[in-house]
Amino acid sequence: MEGSPPPPAPGTATDTTAMFTASEVESRVGVPAATLRQWERRYGFPSPARSASGYRLYSPHDLALIEVMQSHLRAGVPAGRAAQLTLASAGHGETAAEPGASVPGAPHLPVGSLAPALLEALVGGHLTRAGGVLAQAHAHLPLEDVLTGVVTPALVEIGARWERGDITVAHEHRASAFLRARLEALLDAAGVESEFGPRVIAACAPGEQHELGLLMISLVLRRRGVQTEYLGANMPLGDLVVYARQRRADAVLLALNGEWALEGTRAQRRDLGGLEVPVFYGGALINAHPDLAAELGGRYAGPDVVRAADLITAHLRAVRAGGT
Incomplete structure (x- = not known):
């Protein structure tokens, strides 16, 4: 370990860091590589980088947009319109998304409403909606802000509700299992393979x-x-x-x-x-x-x-x- 370089200064890694191959994206979000390439050609997203060998590499921001697109498609929105709403949720194209655009069954959420929306989706057992809230959060915020400003407040309130007897252990366990799976996927994606550092x-x-x-x-x-x-x-x-x-x-x-x-x-x-x-x-x-x-x-x-x-x-x- 002696002589290894120091870690980079905080904030050098961002949500646009290229880290997922097309096959990894497919395994994580269920969208085939061919569909991703089609969306890229037709709608301008996702926007993968290219490795030295020419392979597409997708970022957490790309994955967030893909999940938003999926949410619209599952809600029955036509693909072209779903793409417009997805880009609008990320600040591209339309100036604002229509009601229900980023989170199925809910209005387009201001950043300050993301934590309460995540909380209510998790407590209510609406995990698809919870995924939509997180997708919108990742599309608008750096990962660190998603963790401290969205996920953590929701977790604290879930714990408080359990202690008061407002929700059961089952509610708490299901919410925790959902968030654990999301965090473990992100942890795997951010894996440091090098033996240096x-x-x-x-x-x-x-x-x-x-x-x-x-x-x-x-x-x-x-x-x-x-x-x-x-x-x-x-x-x-x-x-x-x-x-x-x-x-x-x-x-x-x-x-x-x-x-x-x-x-x-x-x-x-x-x-x-x-x-x-x-x-x-x-x-x-x-x-x-x-x-x-x-x-x-x-x-x-x-x-x-x-x-x-x-x-x-x-x-x-x-x-x-x-x-x-």
Whole structure:
């Protein structure tokens, strides 16, 4: 790892980053490559880049437009008109979309209404509508803003409604499963294949099953150029240490979202003693009690996914520059 270049500065990766082949787009959104080429010729979108070998490479922004187009087609809108509405939702062509254009069954949503719309779609079990809301969000906002301004507020309110008894565990689980699938797909797409650059191992603490916040931080870290290896929920700390050593990690990131994870983490904390790299703590519980990070022998990652990723990335750059 010594002598590896630092990760790029925050914000160098954008939603127009070319990263998906046509076959990957087909597997993710179900639109054949031939159809994508037809849309490109007829309607001017998607707008893939070309690899050095001449292959089309699609961006997250392209995927968002494709999903909007699909939503219109499923709603029975003719293809030509669906393309016009799709481009209008992204700020091209018409000055504004018609009611119902970007999200089937709902009016064209201003940015400030995206989080409430996502919340109600998820709680109501309307997953196609939830996908349309996310497609509109990706078409108008950078990914980091989608995570912090749309997905996170919806998740927080879902948790609050569950605690009040307004929704059942079933509602919460279905919403979480939908968002987890979306985030895992984005995480895979942002994968850092190179063996250069810093490596962070991310996992949920012992007893912690809530993964979505950690998935979001891992996604933003990968977009910063950090090799982030995501290990999932309920990770025994002894096994985590063995893996981190084998992978020559530069840092470890642990998530604790509730008291249910604290006892197990305290009991296994001694297993972290052999690590020679910093341990960052994040999650709802740590945000409510930042002092717990030091008590558990680590560092507070930060209050939201973007600031946590920025703090960890800044630390990694400082170490490579000879800082502490």
